[in-house]
Amino acid sequence: MKKAILISITxxxxxxxxxxxxxxxxxxTNFEGDSTFIYINSSDSIVSILDTINKKIxxxxxxxxxAKRMDYIENIKSGRFNIIKGAGNKEIINSLKFNNxxxxxxxxxxxxxxxxxxxxxxxxxxxxxSLLNAFLEKSFLEDNGFNETNSMSIYIPNSYEFFWNxxxxxxxxxxxxxxxxxxxxxxxxxxxxxxxxxxxxxxxASIVQKESIKLxxxxxxxxxxxxxxxxxxxxxxxxxxxxxxxxxxxxxDTIIRRVLYRDLKLExxxxxxxxxxxxxxxxxxxxxxxxxxxxxxxSHDYIFFVADPYNPGYHLFASTLRQHNKNRRVYTRWLNSKxxxx
Numbered sequence: 001m002k003k004a005i006l007i008s009i010t011x012x013x014x015x016x017x018x019x020x021x022x023x024x025x026x027x028x029t030n031f032e033g034d035s036t037f038i039y040i041n042s043s044d045s046i047v048s049i050l051d052t053i054n055k056k057i058x059x060x061x062x063x064x065x066x067a068k069r070m071d072y073i074e075n076i077k078s079g080r081f082n083i084i085k086g087a088g089n090k091e092i093i094n095s096l097k098f099n100n101x102x103x104x105x106x107x108x109x110x111x112x113x114x115x116x117x118x119x120x121x122x123x124x125x126x127x128x129x130s131l132l133n134a135f136l137e138k139s140f141l142e143d144n145g146f147n148e149t150n151s152m153s154i155y156i157p158n159s160y161e162f163f164w165n166x167x168x169x170x171x172x173x174x175x176x177x178x179x180x181x182x183x184x185x186x187x188x189x190x191x192x193x194x195x196x197x198x199x200x201x202x203x204x205a206s207i208v209q210k211e212s213i214k215l216x217x218x219x220x221x222x223x224x225x226x227x228x229x230x231x232x233x234x235x236x237x238x239x240x241x242x243x244x245x246x247x248x249x250x251x252x253d254t255i256i257r258r259v260l261y262r263d264l265k266l267e268x269x270x271x272x273x274x275x276x277x278x279x280x281x282x283x284x285x286x287x288x289x290x291x292x293x294x295x296x297x298x299s300h301d302y303i304f305f306v307a308d309p310y311n312p313g314y315h316l317f318a319s320t321l322r323q324h325n326k327n328r329r330v331y332t333r334w335l336n337s338k339x340x341x342x
Contacts (some may be wrong), residue, residue, distance in 0.1 A: 018312035023062055023069075030058045035084050035266045038096065039164065041125065042078040049076065050098075056083065063089050071318035072097060078125070080164035083258045099176075103164055108157035108283040111243075116155055134168035140293035144176060146199075152200040157180045157287050182288075190295040194226055205286035205294045210239035211266055214313045224302050224317070226294075231304065235272035243283040246266035258340050309334035 029036075036056055041047060046067065051061050066089035067073055077128055079100030083092055086263040105123045110116040117132040135139075136148055146154060155175050162171065183191075183198050191201050208222045227236055238259045244266050246252045269280050302317040304324035309331055316331075319326035 001191055024068055024090040026329060028059055028063060028089050028092065029083065029087055031056045031085070033085065035082050035116050037101070038081045038083055039125075040076065040081065040096070042079050042165070044076060044078070046073045063092065066192060067093055070094075070097075075198055078165040079175045090289070100163055102161045103304060104159050105162050106159045107155070108285060108287055109201050110152070110155075110157075111283075113152045115252075115284065120171070123208070124162060124171070126168045126171070127244045131171065134172045136272070137169075137172075140169075140172065150199050152282055152285055153199050153270050154179045155285065156291075157285055175239070180181065188293075194297070196294075200278055201294050202286060203280075203282050205290040206282035206284045207235070207237050207239055207272075207279075209291055210242075210284055210288045211237065211289035212315065214315065215289050215293075217314055218290055219298040220300065220302070220317065221305065221315070222294045222297035224305055225336055226297055227301070227303050229277065231303065232276070234274075235278070237272045239264065240272040240279055240283055242269050243269040243279075258335055306331045 001134070021177045027252060038049075038053055040052070040057070044052075046064070050064065053063070054060055055080065068095050072093050077097065077100070080103060081099055082096055082098050085090065087095070103123070105120060107116060107119045110119055113135055114128075114132060117128040117135060120126075120131055121128040136152060141147055141151055144154075154172075156179055158173070158178075160178065166174075178315045184285070188198070191198055192203075196204065204222065204225055207225065208218050211221050212218055225237070228235055239261050241259050242256045245256060245263060246254060247270065248268060264271070265276060269275060270283060272306065300317075301319045304318040304327075305315040306324065306328045308314045315329040318327055
């Protein structure tokens with residue numbers, strides 16, 4: 001009798017253990033590859049999570065049962081969660097509870113702070129409006145010595161690690177920390193040596209970057225503009241005119257390949273044919289190579305340059321107006337020969 005009871009208990013235990021194993025540990029994944037990511041918003045319920053995860057698991061029914069058993073339904077967290085191929089429900093749910101996985105956010109070549117907000121919003125949970133509001137929060141800018149016009153200077157283009165569900169304000173604050181770290185003692189000393197503030201370096205770097213895609217030429221171009229600033233000459237930088245036109249017509253999608261004489265008369269705080277010194281803010285997001293090109297500019301006596309039509313991407317430099325006019329005529333003839341009138 002006792003033996004029969006013992007056998008019955010053993011069988012029942014095996015059945016319970018087998019059932020527990022099937023519920024909690026048996027492979028419940030259904031996707032290709034070694035792993036997959038599940039994205040959960042703060043407003044998601046277990047129903048919406050099941051809808052998201054449905055195609056990536058074999059049995060939504062056992063997942064829901066395990067979720068109830070592990071108190072997950074009352075403790076849903078937002079984030080980006082990595083699920084490993086072959087995981088059972090217990091491992092999946094533990095990942096959803098504790099394994100919010102960071103991702104790499106990358107941005108560069110943004111023309112306006114609005115563009116930056118849009119670019120970042122495609123990589124994290126926050127939408128572009130929330131990000132833009134955080135970027136342009138007046139108290140934040142004023143407390144840190146910025147304004148709306150130069151606010152994009154804070155964002156040094158690079159790759160950064162964030163959680164997918166990072167809040168807009170925390171993203172912005174982290175970028176300010178990165179900005180302060182970027183301006184180390186060496187860069188700060190170099191900025192002072194050329195008599196520019198950090199913000200002014202970034203403004204000038206944005207012009208240099210728009211002038212040339214050639215990394216080896218950017219320090220030379222930076223040297224031209226620094227020479228002009230020292231001589232109290234207007235910068236007369238065509239990229240600032242192009243930015244002025246785009247800003248005036250509020251159309252940043254337009255493509256302008258040729259600046260016309262009438263464009264030089266446009267009244268704008270960014271038009272360096274009209275204003276003295278630097279514009280009030282960057283005309284684009286300069287990358288690190290452009291910033292360092294300004295800080296490590298080439299020493300020379302050039303004060304003019306124009307695109308070299310026979311060496312694409314590069315420019316012809318001049319120390320005198322006579323030589324510059326000669327170079328400019330070469331470029332103008334080339335533009336006309338290619339029928340580039342705008």
